Amino acid sequence: MSTMSAIKQPGKSERPFAEREFPMTDKDFDRIKLLAKQRSGIELGEHKKEMIYSRIVRRIRALGMTDFSRYLQYLEENPNAELTNFINAITTNLTSFFRESHHFDFLRQTVFPELLQKKKGSHRIRIWSAGCSTGEEPYSIAMTLQDCLGRERWDARVLATDLDTNVLAHGRAGVYSKERIGNMDPQLVKKYFIGGSAQTAENEALEIRDTLKSLIKFNHLNLLGEWPMKGKFDVIFCRNVVIYFSKDTQRELFDRYASILEPNGYLFIGHSESLHGVSQRFESVGRTIYRKVK
């Protein structure tokens, strides 16, 4: 065996970032971290370096550039042209239909029956899916809501917002591969999806029916910025979004959620999130489910 072949050649991912084909220095990564925090609230730790490298390198290639410093300079000088692409590259959009299914059981068994009583006069229900990603969350809420409303006519809407423009486009289109529809109850699939637009089993896709789509409005919104909504919400879902935010950003955000919720309104958060030490305006009413108290 030759000496050369006995020595393990470093794989691409083991090579220092500053020595790769598209070099990224520590200073470049610090600039990326700062921009991410300022523009989205997302805090990028060292453990995210490899992931961020591979996502941003795609933008660098697309722009025909050769290193991160030049890209960051371009980004800072041309925010109108590049900031959206940068933001879309740094967000993490993992989601699924009926994720954390106990939340939807609670909606069906407790929240919606309560609202149908409480809102008998106005017939108005407003729900916000904040950080909705590709739409699986707001569509799961809307299916649950529609099932509870039955044939009764209500002024019921789900607002679905995200910072990432790509995921919003996916949500609006409402087309999902069979793989993503996965283990959903076949009755629900039959009721709320149409079609099969595909040639092969792998890429076969179904589309959400227009009646369900019409309950949802997908809007671009940065949770850190202004909120243009006028009315209050009965329910807010903000799940698996604040894990990337600092405690101070979380405090401010949950305070704003309390203010925009109706009295006794409900807040659903992600499985690894907690309001402990973050907000005293809610009481716990279930696993990662809260009710506004003040």
Ligand SMILES: C[S@@+](CC[C@H](N)C(=O)[O-])C[C@H]1O[C@@H](n2cnc3c(N)ncnc32)[C@H](O)[C@@H]1O
């Ligand atoms: C991991 S996904 C969670 C999706 C869904 N809520 C769920 O739990 O399945 C987090 C989403 O939050 C969005 N997000 C991150 N920072 C945001 C911000 N400052 N404003 C609005 N959305 C943000 C991301 O773009 C991403 O789509």
